[in-house]
Amino acid sequence: MxxxxxxxxxxxxxxxxxxxxxxxxxxxxxxxxxxxxxxxxxxxxxxxxxxxxPSKEALYGDVFERLLSDWLERLDAAVAMTAVGWDKAELVLRACLDLFAETPDYVRIMRREALDGGVHLGIDLSGVLRPFFDSAVEYLESQMQQGIFQVHDARHLLITGYGALLTYFSDSPFVDGLIDEDAMAAKNIYNHQEHVIGFFRSALLKS
Amino acid sequence: MxxxxxxxxxxxxxxxxxxxxxxxxxxxxxxxxxxxxxxxxxxxxxxxxxxxxPSKEALYGDVFERLLSDWLERLDAAVAMTAVGWDKAELVLRACLDLFAETPDYVRIMRREALDGGVHLGIDLSGVLRPFFDSAVEYLESQMQQGIFQVHDARHLLITGYGALLTYFSDSPFVDGLIDEDAMAAKNIYNHQEHVIGFFRSALLKS
DNA sequence: GCATCTGTCTACCTACTAGTAGGTAGTGAG
DNA sequence: CTCACTACCTACTAGTAGGTAGACAGATGC
CATH class of the missing domain: 1.10.10.60 (Homeodomain-like)
Known part of the structure; x- marks a missing residue:
């Protein structure tokens, strides 16, 4: 049953x-x-x-909790894989991009919550993601010191990356109007993913 | 008076x-x-x-109209300046970044509207920005063909750029929690602007 | 002096919100 | 058959939303 x-x-x-x-x-x-x-x-x-x-707020909280645990699960899995240098960064990027493409609703709620500063949640969104952020900063800085990545401000780089990754999915109605196509069509999502990967490789890897 | x-x-x-x-x-x-x-x-x-x-909707429309004309004015002024190659791109980037830093409320409303797909407006947001988008695509592609910029998908590059530019300001409450500082403090805004400029230069310019 | 216009107010309307009270089918256990 | 439970219902509450009607005060113009 x-x-x-x-x-x-x-x-x-x-x-x-x-x-x-x-x-x-x-x-x-x-x-x-x-x-x-x-x-x-x-x-x-x-x-x-x-x-x-019990309440609208509780329902919202449960929705968000499920979302967050799905995302953290993906991130954990990607981080746990054995890879170094750019390959590691690409794994994490792809893990996020895949989840976002599968469940764009996740991205849109996340964006709204980031915009509102988490007023609808008891939990602290940035606090939950903070460990990942900090370990990513550490990783990026070590790669830069070793001369593997070009030197950027790691914190601002991550925020820029977060923005670049989420926006295509969160603002898809707006993107639709710009490219005059359905942003969420499989072909366009694929193109976007490959673009983002290539773009970050250009900015991070040397020559 | x-x-x-x-x-x-x-x-x-x-x-x-x-x-x-x-x-x-x-x-x-x-x-x-x-x-x-x-x-x-x-x-x-x-x-x-x-x-x-006359109504909440009309008030919102007037607010948004003022916002949009301010932004377009800045964009027009930046585009009109005589510059070529990366310098031109940097001028436009800085024009946007300056406006966003001055009036972060603009960014947050824009983001909300992009998220909602413009349901609160009679006007079509992406339609208004479309001419700039198209001419920017044209410019980027010409620079790429001339070998001045690295080759990327110009449309997706612009969307990625749009996301990277807006996010720091629109999601500043969230950013606060990540960097454990006031994202909108002058020093951090300056750092972010210089980072974004440098990041895009790395991705666009060769070697 | 007096009419008019502008900006503000209080008092009201209808529509909708989240949430509650209380009742009713259906199900399964003893 | 009875009891307890689940999942749903209709009908209600209190509160808030956007918007309107009409009164009042102060200024302006003739």
């Missing part, structure tokens, strides 16, 4: 709510999303939704 | 409303900002605000 692909609504209502909430919060933001929107997307009424989650 | 720095409220109520609205919309987004918030910031009641602007 658990793994069977039953006729419909194979997944639990709770999970359906989480999925719909992820999408609504990503699309319209925390304030712009009402519990009615989410409930309607699932096909239930608001009080039924509140039977599964 | 116009240029005198009178004792207080030297600027018209209408302009005070526009300023306060800019700040509120940038800080909390369109949905997250109430007309009461804006009115209170100016020191009047909501109906008085609605005497100067």
């Amino acid at each position: 658990s793994d069977a692909t039953s006729i419909e609504s194979s997944r639990s209502t709770r999970d359906q709510i989480l999925d719909e909430a992820l999408h609504c919060f990503a699309e319209k933001g925390y304030e712009g999303t009402s519990l009615n929107d989410i409930a309607a997307g699932v096909g239930i009424r608001r009080p039924s939704l509140l039977h599964h989650f | 116009s240029d005198a720095t009178s004792i207080e409220s030297s600027r018209s109520t209408r302009d005070q409303i526009l300023d306060e609205a800019l700040h509120c919309f940038a800080e909390k987004g369109y949905e997250g900002t109430s007309l009461n918030d804006i009115a209170a910031g100016v020191g009047i009641r909501r109906p008085s605000l609605l005497h100067h602007f």
